[in-house]
Amino acid sequence: MRLVIALGGNALVGDDGGDSPDDQRAAVGRAVGPLADVVTAGHEVLLTHGNGPQVGDLLRRNELAAADVPPDPLDWCDAQTQATIGTLLMDALDAELARRGHPGRTATLVSRTLVDAGDPGFAHPTKPIGRHLTEDEKSVLEEHGQVFTEVPRKGWRRVVASPEPVDTLDAAAADALLAAGFVVVCSGGGGVPTVRRPDGSLEGVEAVIDKDLTAALVAEHIEADLLVIATDVEAVMTGFDTDDPRPVGSVSVAELREIAAREDLPAGSMRPKVQAVTRFAERTGGTGVITSLCHIADAVTGTAGTRVSR
Numbered sequence: 001m002r003l004v005i006a007l008g009g010n011a012l013v014g015d016d017g018g019d020s021p022d023d024q025r026a027a028v029g030r031a032v033g034p035l036a037d038v039v040t041a042g043h044e045v046l047l048t049h050g051n052g053p054q055v056g057d058l059l060r061r062n063e064l065a066a067a068d069v070p071p072d073p074l075d076w077c078d079a080q081t082q083a084t085i086g087t088l089l090m091d092a093l094d095a096e097l098a099r100r101g102h103p104g105r106t107a108t109l110v111s112r113t114l115v116d117a118g119d120p121g122f123a124h125p126t127k128p129i130g131r132h133l134t135e136d137e138k139s140v141l142e143e144h145g146q147v148f149t150e151v152p153r154k155g156w157r158r159v160v161a162s163p164e165p166v167d168t169l170d171a172a173a174a175d176a177l178l179a180a181g182f183v184v185v186c187s188g189g190g191g192v193p194t195v196r197r198p199d200g201s202l203e204g205v206e207a208v209i210d211k212d213l214t215a216a217l218v219a220e221h222i223e224a225d226l227l228v229i230a231t232d233v234e235a236v237m238t239g240f241d242t243d244d245p246r247p248v249g250s251v252s253v254a255e256l257r258e259i260a261a262r263e264d265l266p267a268g269s270m271r272p273k274v275q276a277v278t279r280f281a282e283r284t285g286g287t288g289v290i291t292s293l294c295h296i297a298d299a300v301t302g303t304a305g306t307r308v309s310r
Contacts, residue, residue: 001225002178003038003300006215006276007031007049008231011293012085019053028088035183036096037297039104044178046222047089048215051081051189059130059158066140074129074160075192075204082110082188089185107182111170113191113214115207121161127208128157161207165214169194169202171221178222190214212276216288219280226300227280229273230293236270236306238263248306253278256308281308 011031014023039045055077062071072080086108097104121127125147132155133141138148141158148156168174174186190209194202212229219227235247238259248259256278265271270290277288291298291305298304 001300002044002046002222003226003228004046004048004215004219004222004224005035005038005228005230005296006212007047007293011230011232012049012088013053017053019057024054024085025088025092028085028092031293032089032092032096034293034296035093036100036102038300039093039097039183040100040102041297041300043300046174046178046184046186046218046224048186048211048218049085049089049188050211051078051085054081054085055189056130063130063133063137063141066144071141071144071146073204074206074208075194078189078192079110079204082185082192083108085188086110086185093183105182106185107177108185109170109174109177109187111168111174111187111191112194112202112204113165113187113209113217114167114169114194114196114202115163115205115209116166117195117197117205119161119163121163121207122205125159125161127160127162129160129208130158132157161205163193163207163209165190165209165217168214168218168221171218174218175222187211187214187218210272210276212272213279216276216280219286220284223284224280225286227277227286227288228296228299228305229276229288229290230296231270231273231290232292234292234295234305236260236265236274236290250307250309253282253308253310256306277306277308281310285310 012027013019058077090106093106138156149159174184177184190211191214193205193207195205237245239245260274281288288308289299289305295304
């Protein structure tokens with residue numbers, strides 16, 4: 001089968017949240033075992049990933065240096081973290097495949113996601129990013145065009161647009177690499193946010209795109225059979241905050257959407273994952289799965305996770 005596997009950004013840092021280079025190398029080293037299981041089973045695999053902690057580090061550096069060096073825009077931060085995380089995944093997965101005697105190789109594609117320049121989020125940014133700042137720290141960054149909102153008793157936090165992904169501009173390159181036998185790392189962090197100008201040219205913009213919705217779009221464009229959203233739980237749960245939580249198994253698109261509405265799933269975590277797998281299943285007729293990283297191989301065989309189909 002052709003698979004898209006979306007890794008959460010927190011899967012690429014230490015268990016305690018540590019994000020030093022050594023912490024991230026160790027986390028990636030733990031992640032590649034389940035991924036290699038799927039590759040060595042003979043499947044074509046495209047990996048995408050979150051980058052929240054990594055972009056957070058870049059934003060912190062931007063903030064500390066803002067008085068002397070103009071901050072890097074968010075599209076640059078996305079591109080930088082795609083390359084960094086991609087390199088870590090290539091090194092670790094190539095080594096694991098070689099250890100198993102498998103000839104597969106990994107390639108990373110720094111890739112862009114098209115968004116609508118007229119998306120209302122650009123006029124009214126609401127997506128919070130980065131840490132809480134003092135008035136003085138915020139003032140320096142406002143001089144560079146950044147927008148902030150006040151958080152009572154905590155300080156100021158930057159807000160940006162979070163537009164819907166419209167198209168994956170580099171899916172054809174990913175498809176060619178898959179056909180050539182590579183495991184492909186693509187569209188990390190939701191992809192580099194990009195708009196098309198009236199003259200047809202492309203330009204990166206300051207925005208954050210939901211990585212799971214982009215993963216669904218990538219899976220659609222490369223005609224994947226299966227989209228797996230890897231998170232920190234084995235399945236979507238009903239009654240999550242009750243004494244009787246229950247995992248959701250195989251459901252239809254309509255059933256999973258009804259469950260999501262009834263359970264009021266968190267907007268910043270499980271809700272976009274449900275949106276991603278239901279969109280993919282509805283649009284393509286493929287199967288979407290939400291499960292934990294360690295159960296990816298079981299998800300591929302149909303024995304783990306919340307599975308949604310048309």
